[in-house]
Amino acid sequence: MTNDSTAPLVVGLAGCGTVGSGLLRVLAENGDLIRERTGRDIRIKSVLVRNPSRVRAAPLPEGARLVTDAALLTDDPETDVVVELMGGIDAPRILIDRALEHGKHIVTANKALLAEDGAGLFRKAAEKGLALLYEASVAGGIPIVQTLKESLAGNRIRSLVGILNGTSNYILSEMTSNGLDFETALAQAQEQGFAEADPTLDIDGHDAAHKLVLLIRLAYGVEYPYAELPIQGIRGLSELDINFAREFGYRIKLLGQVNEVDGRLEAGVFPTLVRHTFLLARVGGAYNAVRVEGNAVGSLFLHGRGAGDLPTASAVMGDLLAVARGARPNNTGFVRQVPERARILPPEEARSCYYVRVMVRDAPGVLRDLAGAMAAEGISLAQIIQKPEERCGVPLVFMTHEASARAMDAALRQAADAGLLRTPAVYYRILG
Ligand code: NAP
């Protein structure tokens, strides 16, 4: 490791899959630019993989060695930075911890690790005065981490809502616009390198939730414990609901969102109906977008590729260049490196308008009784449509005025207990 600010920055790259190979390609194509911007070359010394005989999507740079022993990166005196692009939690945590112990700066795209188990790593990086940068971990190529840490640092963030998972957005877009079924769309997202190694992280909402936890830290400087975040993914989302939502003038999107409500945070990941005229409704394919509301800046909308080799590598490059410039580390955006616990609004108190679909018998009094169950919880209906008979009954679809999650649960439980529903009710929030 050198303190010479013109010497090449020596990098140990852990992981050479979709993003790692993307990084090697960007380095090969933009090396001259990097020199112009930082006055330094970036030299990849070691590339850590599991299976060295696997064919790589990008050639190794001249002089780089393929290794299977993590210590050749973490303990190497010549290496300045370890770039972690392996994925998972345990192996990368051990690798990063050891690399920090040996004085290496860290660049990572690993939102799962940082959201679920990042506290000790941030503490250690701060103690050692090292960079722990993670722009690529949220929303692929969109520079939202830097935006919250630096550009919007003078704002109180009122709300943040985003399409944070490219795979889910790709699946929903393909189902909505091209009539693809869920499984085919997921297989395509996997082929294109958008999905996690374990794609249940994508479709069950966990990947978006990991990113939301990181955004909450960056925006509010507090910890919303991952295990307490309400999370609902898109698994099992039916074409029926996509089509009914369209009829009402909405698109269904998987959104991660946080609002400040009387000093407490209301947050979660949910499939949500978004009015078709909103910019968020128009975000297609594997693109991501984040809408941030700051008390000084007003509303900001960032849009771009949320997954894939080159967009994600672009974000990794930004972090590597920051290390190459030798800037004083600003890892969390706050002086406090390990944030306090967030004051959390209990999820059942969250208020929203709702889309509800129930399958009922086509019989007199059913609509009256259902409306009665809603009214008993103080929920008023805004629009309602009844569709022709399907296999499991008649779909009755309605939109409500604002109600609490607790009231909606109670009303639908009451309707089910009264024998009004042929299948469990399906209901989604509507973005206000
Ligand atoms: P990937 O294609 O599965 O590549 C993972 C790489 O890490 C492979 O080269 C693998 O080696 C290596 N690896 C995994 N575990 C290892 C271990 N224990 N020891 C040594 N090497 C190991 O994954 P990816 O899509 O590039 O994603 C990497 C990270 O970036 C993940 O944290 C992911 O969440 C994040 N990310 C991905 C995207 C995206 O669009 N793909 C976007 C943003 C962030 P082998 O090749 O030998 O198997």
Ligand code: HSE
């Ligand atoms: N699997 C993730 C996604 C990769 O689909 O958004 C980008 O973080």
